[in-house]
Amino acid sequence: MEILSALFAFLYQAGDAFAFLVLAACGLAIIFGMMGVINLAHGEFIMCGAYVTVFAVRAGLPLPLGIACGTLAAGLVGILLELLVVRHLYNRPLDTIVATWGISLIATQGVLILLGSTMRGVGTPLSSFTFGDYSYSQYRLVLMAAAVVVLVLLYLIFNKTRFGVHARATIQVPHMAEALGVNTRLIYCLTFGLGSALAGLTGGLYAPTMTMVPSMGATFIMEAFVTVVVGGADVFLGTAPAAAVLGVIKAAMTSWQGQLAGQISMLIAVIIVIRVLPNGISGWLLRERG
Amino acid sequence: MSSPINRSFLGAFSIATLALASTALAQSPVKIGVLEDQSGEFAAATLPKVHGIELATEEINKAGGIAGRKIELVVYDTQSDNTRYQEMMRRVLQRDKVDVVFAGFSSASREAYRPIVNQFNGLAFYNNQYEGGVCDANMIVTGAVPEQQFSTLIPWMMEKYGKKVYTIAADYNFGQISAEWVRQIVKENGGEMVGEEFIPLGVSQFSQTIQNIQRVKPDILMTLLVGTAQASYYEQAAAANLKVPMGSSVNVGQGYEHKRFTPPSLANMHVTTNYIEEVDTPESKAFISKWRAKYPNEPYINQEAENSYHAIYLYKQMVERAGSTDREKIRGVIAKGDVCVDAPEGKVCIDPKSQHASHTIYLAQVGADHSITFPKVWNDIKPYWLGDAGCDLTKSDPSAQYTPSNPPPKG
Structure with missing residues (x-):
């Protein structure tokens, strides 16, 4: 029982870290992997999703519907920004970094001015359960399940739908896709919206467990970028295995030496990966296969 | 048109205006620099500090100012960023030439700006609770210590x-x-x-x-x-x-x-x-009603807000008794050991050896419904550790921070 309890504890922690990494990174990974745009406003889409979710729940909606509202809102804001700003910068990758960074500053400060420095959250739903020596939050299991569901859904969207085929064609050879009648502008717009919506979903899912402040998105950013860098451009071959590997490393180090060691180990993992696999895990996997 | 009476009246009036203008020139305002994190990671806890300073300033200016001089605030947002503290501390001391600076939330930010205050020989109030141990003649600390x-x-x-x-x-x-x-x-x-x-x-x-x-x-x-x-x-x-x-x-x-x-x-x-808005004394209630009248949307009046508020009154008393905003004259007043104000929390006095404040300490216990009770209150707890350990700013100024494992050198 002792061993079982310790084993479950470790799996739970690794799963928890995995869920956080996948959810923090998937929106960023799609926008980067599909479009080559490094979206520094990613954290603010997460914040947007979280705030809308909390407002919706306060207005009387149940939490799952509130999260849906947050996802939708972040997605719509993403599409709007794509039309107004990002669209005009596709051939200027460095400029998109500056532009999205500017958007993130405006969003953080705007929310601070409009909604104040802090807001009361909605409280974590469900309760706790005990296994062996430890008690756990049930809601964290929901988060783990959500991470897996998001990965599966993304796989289905990109491999089984018409939009997915068009999107992959657009990424591979944009001009060829255009010549064959694919509306690449629309595809880019929808992809950016999808990435933003995923960020919003993450915000909504984590909103009940966190402090509601305008700068809350920043706490996801480090993990998100680490996961995307380690994973490389492909969401399925990159983000998922990267999150799994990093989740195990982080859980093990944090359990052994505390949070600081957990953070350091993740950053060291990135340095090693950049040195050994410059294109991330997905780049390596694709090369091995090809 | 103009009668002699009228002319002499005008003359008297212009002389009076001139006289008024010249006293106004002599009575230049007391400039207080305010460097606090109004945005970023610490904004939630720090915004009330700025409001506390503004509230006390408004009250003092209404009642005639500090020794007849109005207070003028120079407020900058330090964005929860230590580098900003350094830039803006230089700016308020060199360009704005303030008489005193009220600055800092995190201890990292305080240690970032403290060498600059020392360099330009300024005077800074740190109105935050912290880990203790700062023995520096350029600093006055009104926050609680370990x-x-x-x-x-x-x-x-x-x-x-x-x-x-x-x-x-x-x-x-x-x-x-x-x-x-x-x-x-x-x-x-x-x-x-x-x-x-x-x-x-x-x-x-x-x-x-x-x-x-x-x-x-x-x-x-x-x-x-x-x-x-x-x-x-x-x-x-x-x-x-x-x-x-x-x-x-x-x-x-x-x-x-x-x-x-x-x-x-x-x-x-x-x-x-040393204070939270649940403190249930007549002084505290009067303080809260004044505050809510000026800032009806304040989420909470925290201990740093009260520190910042009474710190302005402490400074007023120091300047009025010293007859000047000169730092050494002010320190001469502090050395007498009786700079005290009746703050919303109770009586607060500045200890001459460490230039830290004594406080009433409230033990706040949070209930299951998040209501606050106070199972115990300690009156007049002095900031004794630095003085007992060997820091005495009336004799020397090491401008250092000490800890239990790194106490001031003896003798």
Whole structure:
């Protein structure tokens, strides 16, 4: 029982870290992997999703519907920004970094001015359960399940739908896709919206467990970028295995030496990966296969 | 048209205006620089500090100013960024030429700007509770220190809940030195440290930390977490059903977590603070009604807000008694040892040896519904540690920060 309890504890922690990494990174990974745009406003889409979710729940909606509202809102804001700003910068990758960074500053400060420095959250739903020596939050299991569901859904969207085929064609050879009648502008717009919506979903899912402040998105950013860098451009071959590997490393180090060691180990993992696999895990996997 | 009477009246009037103008010139305003984090990670706890300074300034200006001189505030937003503190401290001291600066939330920011205050020989008020130990003639500290917050709280909690203590602390100078104080006081009282974990600022996920705590089953958990990201700990610990009695020097009194989170995530939290808006005395109630009249939407009036408010009155008294804003003349007044004001918390006096403030310390306990009770109040706790350890600013100015393991040199 002792061993079982310790084993479950470790799996739970690794799963928890995995869920956080996948959810923090998937929106960023799609926008980067599909479009080559490094979206520094990613954290603010997460914040947007979280705030809308909390407002919706306060207005009387149940939490799952509130999260849906947050996802939708972040997605719509993403599409709007794509039309107004990002669209005009596709051939200027460095400029998109500056532009999205500017958007993130405006969003953080705007929310601070409009909604104040802090807001009361909605409280974590469900309760706790005990296994062996430890008690756990049930809601964290929901988060783990959500991470897996998001990965599966993304796989289905990109491999089984018409939009997915068009999107992959657009990424591979944009001009060829255009010549064959694919509306690449629309595809880019929808992809950016999808990435933003995923960020919003993450915000909504984590909103009940966190402090509601305008700068809350920043706490996801480090993990998100680490996961995307380690994973490389492909969401399925990159983000998922990267999150799994990093989740195990982080859980093990944090359990052994505390949070600081957990953070350091993740950053060291990135340095090693950049040195050994410059294109991330997905780049390596694709090369091995090809 | 103009009669002689009229002309002489005009003449008298213009002389009077001239006289008024010249006194106004002689009475240039007292300039106070305000460097606080109005945006970024610490904004939630720091915005009320700026409001406290503005409220006291408005009251004093209405009543005629400091020795007849109006107060003029020079306010900059330091954005929770230590580099900004350094830039703006130079700016207020060199360009704006303020008489005094009220600056700083985090201890990292204070240590970032303190060398600049020393360099330009300025005077700064630090109105925050902190880890203690700053022995610097250029600094006046009105916030509470460990001998006021921990030497009261920890023995009280150990007697009530048990001797096994676990600390989680923010990983920078505040958390590290505060944790050292906890260690020392726990040991002095015959307790045992069963764990210690330092959390980098900005970390918001605590599942593993919660499990580490469950593993060793402490009787008391000291939470020295700082910033809004780390505050997510309470929600997550409550969701995992971790119910160890908690103690802190920064929560509730600083970040009003009991107002921001859904009950009962902060239940059984104990904090020693020199003020929070729940303090139920006539002085406190009068203070709150003045505050709410000026800032009806203030989420919470925290201990730093009250510190900042009474610090302006302390400064007023120092300048009026010194007859000048000159730092050495002001320090001459402090050296007399009787600079005191009646603050909303109670009487506050400045200790000449360390230039820190004495406080009334309230032990605030958070209930399951997040209501606050005060099981114990200590009156007039002096900031004695620095003076006892050998810091005496009336004799020498080391401009250093000391800790229990690094006390002032003897002799």
